[in-house]
Amino acid sequence: MSDTSNNWFWSQAGTTLGPVDIDEIRRLIAAGSIDRKTWVFDPAQGAWAAAEMVPGLVFPAVPPTAPPDAPQSVVYCRFCGASNAPTAPRCVSCARDITMPTSGTTLEPRTGAIICRACVLALPFINIFAVIGPLLVLVLGGKDARNSAEAKAAFNCMLVSLLVCIFAGFVAVFGLLCLVGPIVAGLIGAALAVYLVVAGIMGLLAAADDKPFEYPLIPRIIR
Ligand SMILES: [Zn+2]
Structure with missing residues (x-):
């Protein structure tokens, strides 16, 4: 039986609060101030008890x-x-x-993608300076896996371009003997430039639409 008198108390971190009536105790339960484990002094029992053990107190x-x-x-x-x-x-x-974006990242992954893909597009025109873009993305936003993956994809693209240029150089030098060397080398260079511009534009269009993109034909040398 619960006591309707005005002599209810409860403990708040060891401090006795009250006296109040049982309706106030119930109100405090509803408000969450008194929980199941809160010590409550039940005047009917004349003793302290955990609120959940006191008859008449109902918890949600x-x-x-x-x-x-x-x-x-x-x-x-x-x-x-x-x-x-x-x-x-x-x-x-x-x-x-x-x-x-992963918290702590200063660079939005979509921005990182746009920077990297624009640098791939610009590679035939600015050459080695195009490396700055993905490098920046890696430094500013590398904490986010998408930024680092995007930068690595651009680096792979640039690395393959470098290898193709070296190959074209060999073709030009050794092919000189039969005169077609420089022509073939020039065609390789032109094809590479077209590839980079087209891949860069495709990548930027994908970024504008926030869709995934992979550079065609580029192996993952840097993972
Ligand atoms: Zn969707």
Whole structure:
């Protein structure tokens, strides 16, 4: 039996608070100030007891954890609204990147992608200076796996370009004997320049749409 008198007390970190009536105790329970383990002085018992042990005090039911057949929590794509598993890096519907930048990263992954792909496009025109772009992305945003992957992809593209240029140089030198060497070397260089511009533009268009992109034909030398 609960006591309706005005002599209820409760303990807040060892300090006795009260006296109040049982309605105030119930109000404090509803407000969360008194929980199941809070010491409460029940005047009917004349003793302190954990609130959950005091007759007449009812605590809100704690919902159990989700049942095993509950649907998994979902993350909604911020572009198309499709529901995705929380761990999905890309939207199952539109393939856009739905993960948020890793905290502590100063560079948004999409910006990193644009810088890297623009530098690949610019490689035939600015040569070695194009390395600065992916290098910056790596330094500023390398904490985010997408930034570092993007920078590495650009480095691989530039490395392959360098190898192709060296090969073209050999062709020019050794092919001189039969005169077609410089012509073949020039064609290789032109093809490389076209490839870089086209791949760069394709990459930028993909970045504008926030879609994944891989440079065609480029092996992952740097992983
Ligand atoms: Zn989507």
